[in-house]
Amino acid sequence: MTNYYKTNRAINHLLITIVCIFLVACVLWCARPQTDAQPTVEINTYTLTATVTEYIAELDYVCAEDAEGNLWGFYDTDSWSVGDAVTLTMQGTGTHSDAVVGTQRDS
Numbered sequence: 001m002t003n004y005y006k007t008n009r010a011i012n013h014l015l016i017t018i019v020c021i022f023l024v025a026c027v028l029w030c031a032r033p034q035t036d037a038q039p040t041v042e043i044n045t046y047t048l049t050a051t052v053t054e055y056i057a058e059l060d061y062v063c064a065e066d067a068e069g070n071l072w073g074f075y076d077t078d079s080w081s082v083g084d085a086v087t088l089t090m091q092g093t094g095t096h097s098d099a100v101v102g103t104q105r106d107s
Contacts, residue, residue, distance in 0.1 A: 045101065048072070048088045055080040062103075064088065074100040 050064035050072060062080050063073050072088055080086075085106035092098030 043091060044093060045089055045091050046094065048090055049106070050086050050088055052080050052082055052084040052086060055082060062086075070096065072100050074103055076103060078105070080105075 048066045050066040052062055053065045053071070054063040055061070057079070060075050060077050061073060062076050063071055064086050065071050066088075072090075074088070087104045087106055088100050089102030089104075090098045091101045
C-alpha cells in the first residue's frame with residue numbers, strides 16, 4: 001500500500017509541476033509586447049504644381065499637367081478653367097502610379 005501512495009504522490013508532484021510551467025508560460029505569453037496585426041505602411045505625400053488643361057463640367061473632372069508633362073486627373077465640384085494653376089497633393093513614391101489625394105487652386 002505504501003508503493004501506491006508514493007506513486008500517487010510522485011504523479012501529483014509531476015502534475016503540479018506541469019501546471020506551474022503552463023501557468024508561467026501563459027503569463028509570459030500575455031505579457032509580451034503587443035504588435036499590430038497589420039504591418040505599418042508609411043504613406044508618403046508630396047505636392048506638385050500643375051496647370052489645368054481640360055475641365056469636363058458634366059463629370060466634374062479636371063485634367064492638369066505638371067512641369068514634367070505628366071497628366072493628372074481628379075474630380076472636383078468647383079468650377080475650373082483651362083489655364084488655372086493648381087497645387088496637387090500626391091500620395092505615393094513619385095511615380096506615374098501615384099494618386100491625387102488633395103487639390104488647392106492657386107491664385
